[in-house]
Amino acid sequence: MMLRCTADLSDEAVRQLTRVGFWWSEQTPDLPHPRDYVDLKWNPTERQGVVHYLESAYHTPFVSCGWSWCRFGCQGWNGTRNLTDGTYLFPEGFVHYVRDHFVRPDEPFLDHVRALNLRMPELQLLPPYTREGVNHSKRVAPFEPAMQTRLSTWFRRFTNRSYQAVNPPARRPTSACS
Numbered sequence: 614m615m616l617r618c619t620a621d622l623s624d625e626a627v628r629q630l631t632r633v634g635f636w637w638s639e640q641t642p643d644l645p646h647p648r649d650y651v652d653l654k655w656n657p658t659e660r661q662g663v664v665h666y667l668e669s670a671y672h673t674p675f676v677s678c679g680w681s682w683c684r685f686g687c688q689g690w691n692g693t694r695n696l697t698d699g700t701y702l703f704p705e706g707f708v709h710y711v712r713d714h715f716v717r718p719d720e721p722f723l724d725h726v727r728a729l730n731l732r733m734p735e736l737q738l739l740p741p742y743t744r745e746g747v748n749h750s751k752r753v754a755p756f757e758p759a760m761q762t763r764l765s766t767w768f769r770r771f772t773n774r775s776y777q778a779v780n781p782p783a784r785r786p787t788s789a790c791s
């Protein structure tokens with residue numbers, strides 16, 4: 614797993630970030646589905662640059678609740694944390710859609726990334742995580758591991774059930790999914 618730094622952002626600052634890459638679910642029916650953003654003709658160089666940009670993003674200092682799954686039907690989990698570049702807030706799994714499903718983010722986000730020459734800005738950092746995954750910051754209070762396992766098992770069952778109830782499995786995309 615990639616080691617990430619955590620941006621030193623206040624609760625208020627995180628709330629003010631612009632959200633991108635949050636997708637439809639039964640719990641969030643007003644959000645778009647990523648299939649509407651697939652663009653197979655998107656310039657591959659820029660796409661790679663955006664993938665790299667998203668991979669270089671920072672953790673937010675707050676634990677977000679919930680495991681995400683790929684809306685195109687890939688197996689396994691697609692992230693649980695939210696990431697930021699200091700302006701936007703996006704799920705950890707956003708990069709999977711861009712890299713593996715040719716999902717092209719909306720133009721305001723792309724314009725923002727282009728204006729930065731596709732380079733992740735330097736943000737003020739919190740102290741790094743320990744090997745146990747516990748942040749030194751008092752602002753972060755992660756669940757103890759046993760509780761986290763129970764919660765994620767429950768959430769997995771819950772989201773699988775509600776997702777499959779509403780959306781039959783999508784056709785397998787042509788690209789491989791990691």
Ligand SMILES: [Zn+2]
Binds near residue numbers: 683686687709713790
């Ligand atoms: Zn996928």
